[in-house]
Amino acid sequence: MTGQALSEPSAGEVLLEGDAAPIAVPSGQAVVLQNVIRSEDGAVGPVLRFRFVAPQIAEGVDFDTASADMLALCQSFALPRLTALGATPRQVVISLSAMPTPFGEVTPDVTQYFEAYRIENGTCIWEMF
Numbered sequence: 408m409t410g411q412a413l414s415e416p417s418a419g420e421v422l423l424e425g426d427a428a429p430i431a432v433p434s435g436q437a438v439v440l441q442n443v444i445r446s447e448d449g450a451v452g453p454v455l456r457f458r459f460v461a462p463q464i465a466e467g468v469d470f471d472t473a474s475a476d477m478l479a480l481c482q483s484f485a486l487p488r489l490t491a492l493g494a495t496p497r498q499v500v501i502s503l504s505a506m507p508t509p510f511g512e513v514t515p516d517v518t519q520y521f522e523a524y525r526i527e528n529g530t531c532i533w534e535m536f
Contacts, residue, residue: 420445422455422492430484432476436463440484441507445494452497457485458504465505465518477501477522481531489526499524499531 425440432438441458459480464473478501485499505518524531 422494423488425458425460430459430480433479434468434472434476436461436468436472436476438476438480438503441504442510443488443492444510445496446500453494454498454500455485455489455492455494455496456500456502456510457481458502458510460505460507461503462505464503464520470520473503473520474522477503477520478524478531478533481522481524486526486529486531497525498534499526 421442421444423440423443425442427439430438430440438459438461441460444456444458446454446456457480461468461473461476480501481499485501489496489499500521500523502522503520504514508514508517508519523534525534526532
């Protein structure tokens, strides 16, 4: 990601659209970025949602495997991009969805996993979601 830092984003704003570039995760499943959204502030402050598409979660990738992938995505994908996105979140939410979904819409027929992390000392710390 190139360009200059943005001003602090507003809630609901899409900060980054994904492309078809695959992102490496520990399980080896196919994962691509759908988008990054600043959502309403949570109980702890600003929240950035990194939304990924991972079709294999609908085909048997279990939550424990997906959870390790989400932590890796927080550490190796989300953290390095925070400054360039012009955001200082108190929490990062990583989501995996079997297919692209509209943000905020209920999609009960699509497998989705979510994990929340607080950012502390340059690392992602899991928080109960």
